Amino acid sequence: MAPDALNPVLRPLTPFMRIVFLGPPGSGKGTQAERLQDYLHVAHLSTGEALRRAVTANTALGREADRFMKLGHLVPDDVVFGVVAERIVDKDCIPGCLFDGFPRTVPQAEAFDRLLIERRTPLDLVIALDATEPVLTERLLSRGRPDDKPDTIRERFRQYAEQTEPLLDYYRERGILRQIGAEGTPDEVFERIRATLGRVTS
Numbered sequence: 280m281a282p283d284a285l286n287p288v289l290r291p292l293t294p295f296m297r298i299v300f301l302g303p304p305g306s307g308k309g310t311q312a313e314r315l316q317d318y319l320h321v322a323h324l325s326t327g328e329a330l331r332r333a334v335t336a337n338t339a340l341g342r343e344a345d346r347f348m349k350l351g352h353l354v355p356d357d358v359v360f361g362v363v364a365e366r367i368v369d370k371d372c373i374p375g376c377l378f379d380g381f382p383r384t385v386p387q388a389e390a391f392d393r394l395l396i397e398r399r400t401p402l403d404l405v406i407a408l409d410a411t412e413p414v415l416t417e418r419l420l421s422r423g424r425p426d427d428k429p430d431t432i433r434e435r436f437r438q439y440a441e442q443t444e445p446l447l448d449y450y451r452e453r454g455i456l457r458q459i460g461a462e463g464t465p466d467e468v469f470e471r472i473r474a475t476l477g478r479v480t481s
C-alpha cells in the first residue's frame with residue numbers, strides 16, 4: 280500500500296471501511312470517531328447517541344433504554360443490536376461505518392460478527408482507547424450528562440471491566456485490535472490514531 284494511502288486529498292476512501300471504537304466511559308470514543316469520520320469520509324454510528332436520541336424522543340425504545348442508562352448499566356443486548364441492525368442497512372453505511380461504543384459485550388460482538396458475515400462486510404480494525412480512571416472520571420464530571428453522576432460513573436466503570444474488557448482479547452485473537460493511549464488533548468489522541476492507521480496500511 281502506498282504511504283499516501285490515507286492522505287484525504289489524494290485518497291479520500293481508505294481500506295478501513297468498518298472500524299470499531301472500544302474504550303471505557305469518557306475515553307473519547309465519540310470525540311475521536313467524529314474526527315475520524317471527517318477524515319475518512321465514512322458514516323458514524325454511536326449507539327450511545329442513538330439511545331439518547333430515543334430517550335429524548337420518548338419512544339418505546341427510549342423509555343426502555345433510559346431505565347438502564349440512568350443507573351449506569353448497559354442497555355440489553357437485543358435492544359442495542361436492533362438499533363445497529365436497522366442503521367447498518369442505511370445507504371450511507373454501505374461503503375463504510377465507524378461503530379462508536381458498539382459492541383460492548385461478547386454476545387453483541389458475536390451477533391455483530393454473524394451480521395457482518397451475512398452481509399460480506401468484515402470488520403477491518405478495532406481501536407481500543409485507554410486512560411486511567413481518575414482522568415476519565417474528571418472528564419465525565421466536567422461533561423455533566425445525566426449519566427455522569429459519581430455513583431453512576433463508578434457503576435459504568437464496573438460494567439466496563441466486567442462486560443466490555445473481555446472484547447480486547449476477543450479482537451486481539453482476530454488480529455485486528457490496536458490499543459491507543461487516550462490521555463492528552465483530543466488532537467494528540469487523534470494524531471496517534473492517524474499514525475496507527477498509517478502504520479497498518481504501509
Ligand code: B4P
Nearest residue numbers: 304305306307308309310326327353354380418422464465
Ligand atoms: P456512550 O455514549 O458511548 O458514552 P461514553 O462511553 O461515556 O463516552 P465516550 O467514550 O464516547 O466519550 P466522549 O467522546 O463523549 O455511552 C453512554 C451509555 O449508553 C452507556 O453507559 C450505556 O448505558 C449505553 N450504551 C451505549 N452503547 C451501548 C451498547 N453497545 N450496549 C449497551 N449499552 C450501550 O468524551 C467524554 C468527555 O471527555 C467529553 O466531554 C469530551 O469532550 C471529553 N474528552 C474527550 N477526549 C478528551 C481528551 N483527549 N482530553 C480532554 N477531554 C476529552
